[in-house]
Amino acid sequence: MRAVIGLWLVLVCAISLSLAQEALEGSAAPAIRALEHEWVEGQSSNNNRALDLIFDNGLVYVEYGRLITKGEYLSRVKAAEPNPSQIVMEAMTVRTFGGTAIVVGTYHEKNISTGTTRLKRWRFVDTWVYKKQRWMLVAAAAAPSSK
Amino acid sequence: MRVLWAVLLACVGTSGGYGQRTPESDAGSKIIALENVWNQAAQARDMKALGALLDEAFVYVDRDGKLLTKAEVLAGVEAIRGFQVLSQSMVVHLHGDTAVVTGIYKTKGVDRGKPFVRRDRFVDTWRNKNGVWMSIASLATPVGS
Numbered sequence: 001m002r003a004v005i006g007l008w009l010v011l012v013c014a015i016s017l018s019l020a021q022e023a024l025e026g027s028a029a030p031a032i033r034a035l036e037h038e039w040v041e042g043q044s045s046n047n048n049r050a051l052d053l054i055f056d057n058g059l060v061y062v063e064y065g066r067l068i069t070k071g072e073y074l075s076r077v078k079a080a081e082p083n084p085s086q087i088v089m090e091a092m093t094v095r096t097f098g099g100t101a102i103v104v105g106t107y108h109e110k111n112i113s114t115g116t117t118r119l120k121r122w123r124f125v126d127t128w129v130y131k132k133q134r135w136m137l138v139a140a141a142a143a144p145s146s147k
Numbered sequence: 148m149r150v151l152w153a154v155l156l157a158c159v160g161t162s163g164g165y166g167q168r169t170p171e172s173d174a175g176s177k178i179i180a181l182e183n184v185w186n187q188a189a190q191a192r193d194m195k196a197l198g199a200l201l202d203e204a205f206v207y208v209d210r211d212g213k214l215l216t217k218a219e220v221l222a223g224v225e226a227i228r229g230f231q232v233l234s235q236s237m238v239v240h241l242h243g244d245t246a247v248v249t250g251i252y253k254t255k256g257v258d259r260g261k262p263f264v265r266r267d268r269f270v271d272t273w274r275n276k277n278g279v280w281m282s283i284a285s286l287a288t289p290v291g292s
Binding site for chain 2: 127
């Protein structure tokens with residue numbers, strides 16, 4: 001009898017874990033897309049507090065071919081002028097691998113200097129990890145894209 | 148074949164402890180070993196070994212911002228002649244079953260008749276599934292682009 005109850009408990013746990021995993025993966029893509037947009041809004045409005053909640057403390061970020069930490073990124077955002085139209089997101093794809101998600105997409109960056117406006121297109125890869133009941137950005141990198 | 152054996156050994160590795168070793172340092176060493184195997188496999192154009200490191204859903208963004216699938220990456224490696232790669236400053240950032248590797252690689256070779264020498268910063272993402280680490284994403288961008 002004990003063996004049957006034990007087996008039943010194992011089965012219930014396995015099914016619960018599987019359902020929890022499916023629920024996590026099903027809700028991941030919309031949640032991560034929303035976070036990607038929150039990130040752009042946070043950056044455009046110099047909202048470091050919002051960015052701090054999205055970024056993992058161990059974040060590694062590659063911008064313009066340079067590797068920077070979360071602290072360095074937030075300092076740069078803090079020092080910049082607010083610019084709501086600087087980053088324009090385009091299409092993005094979210095792929096989930098359990099508690100890891102990879103986002104691939106493109107964006108346009110508007111640079112205004114010496115009176116001229118230049119648009120640069122980037123393709124990015126962001127890595128998100130589900131920890132402490134939420135998705136956190138652990139890595140982000142972009143390469144200049146001509147098309 | 149030698150590279151394939153190295154892949155298998157590096158993927159599975161050993162979980163046995165050596166005194167002060169921690170699961171994190173074991174995973175970090177294993178992933179650095181896999182990165183080196185990746186380079187060796189690419190240089191040797193060992194598609195089987197290279198394929199074993201990359202998840203089927205692997206995506207790669209190259210230094211020109213082009214998005215490539217696993218099959219396209221393998222085809223690209225096969226097309227390059229005299230390929231040499233040297234990785235530097237590799238750091239593994241562990242987040243449970245996910246690992247992010249940052250570093251710089253210097254590459255040279257001949258692609259469709261054109262010689263090239265490049266220096267790129269890369270970010271690779273690895274995922275541990277059932278005890279096996281596989282790369283799920285990678286991006287390279289020119290250093291200081």
